[in-house]
Amino acid sequence: MTLSSDANRAQITRSLSVAAFVLENTAESWDAIQSIIGLPEALYVVGKTLPILPILLKSLESSIKNNEETKDSKESFAAAYRFAELSQQQAKYFDAIFDAVSSTDNHNTKEQKYRIAANKCGGRPIEAILKDLLQQAAGLATKLVADEDLKSALKAAYDEVAKLTPSLAEDVEGHVAINNYGDGVQLYHAGEGDQNHCTGGNQYNGNGYNFHTSSPPKDEGSRTNEQKEEEEKQRDQRR
Incomplete structure (x- = not known):
């Protein structure tokens, strides 16, 4: 069963009235944002x-x-109803953001609090939410x-x-360094940044990867005379 024209208008204006009340309260809270620094x-x-x-919601309510x-205004009335419902929904987003950035939690900066709250509410930036509302409001x-003054505003x-x-905006990635302070295998480093080799051995640099091998074993000539004499004594004792 479809609603009569009067019943339909009553439903639309009621939704617009509620949305205006909700957003008015939200706007009053946000008036204090100017005193919060670091945002x-x-x-x-x-x-x-x-x-x-x-103000726009009240004007729409009065007009309807x-x-x-x-027949010509039917779609506009329906669009006004959808806008009222959306406004109530997005007021919750604005309330959540304001509550987060005005909290006394000292573990995060104000900007970090905003980012965390926005992510919890779907991840959209606040200006995108407001831009969508203003675009629909202007239409x-x-x-x-x-x-005409309201339209211009x-x-x-x-x-x-x-x-x-x-x-x-995306977090700026820091400069990455991987250090190897001893012999052994230098693990593959897939990210960007420097790979530093600090002790003996060879450093191989390829296209897009680095790896390190330990120093080669010492050859026969590198042994001292004392080491050779000690080995000779041990062989004599075993005979």
């Missing part, structure tokens, strides 16, 4: 950008309440909102977020 730039931009989303659903505003916010440096 990627994206998190500070989130703090100042989030408040525009509950005051306009009948038509809905174009179709359902009459406020959404576009400006999207442009700023789109230019942000990635907040979860």
